[in-house]
Amino acid sequence: MSDKRKAIELMIKAERCRENVIRMIRAGGHGHVGGAFSAIDLVAALYFHAMNIDGADAKNPDRDRFLLSAGHKCLAQYGVLAEKDFFEKEILDTYGKLGSLIPGHPDMHKLNGVEANTGALGHGISIAAGMAMAGKLDQKAYRVFVVTGDGELPEGSNWEGAAVAAKFGLDNLVVFVDNNGLQISGAVTEVMSMEPIDCKFRDFGWAVTEIDGNDMEQILNVLEQLPLEKGKPTAVICKTVKAKGLSFGENQTDFHFWNASEELLRQAEAEMEERIAGLQKQLEEMKQ
């Protein structure tokens, strides 16, 4: 299959996952849509293209691991896991309800496919470094993928994990920074910036590259190249747009957490359907 065709198919998947997110937000009335939608193209590509993982066998010791360090982006992971049949789609309608398997931050004790409880920011890289080191010690071939946020980067034990990963040559570890420029209360550059992020990882001994994290062809291209350097962990700095795919919410701090109206939810769905129809048309034209 051509790369272009593969990319379009994955873009359709990502839009379906966005629709799942809208379904959850309708059920709960609100949710962290901004960070979910900046990261969801990447998360969809990981689950549908790169990772060796199966919802029916989600504890297989040889599986690739996915760590959502920025746990508030969990709508992206839930949307993808539902699309990949890790759980029944009806569960999406329980979002925001007491006892739901898909709470506001991911819970490994509740939901099939969640590897760690995250939401207290700043610990995904160190948890993942531990998993990657265990993989090396056990001589397993699995890889560990992390999604972290640009606002999250200064927090917690992230840089302790980064140092450990480089020292022990964990080239089975890949960190994607969802670099959307915004965090909870405004621009990351004003609140607590880690720019230049690429230099920081490089100085810690990582192999680093930068892509447009909402461009499926660029995502696929980088996934083919992993690890970027043998013997080094990889950091992929992904330039993204917060709330990507919501015409009325893109790049706005107000859409970090969205108290949604039915009118705008319908508009969001219409926008997704329109994009899917356009992508399907492109696929049809490629067949001819």
Ligand SMILES: Cc1ncc(C[n+]2csc(CCOP(=O)(O)OP(=O)(O)O)c2C)c(N)n1
């Ligand atoms: C330890 C900790 N401090 C603060 C928060 C509150 N908080 C939730 S989301 C967020 C912003 C994170 O920004 P970023 O990583 O850029 O993610 P984005 O908002 O872009 O999805 C903050 C500070 C938290 N969840 N955990």
Ligand SMILES: [Mg+2]
């Ligand atoms: Mg951010």
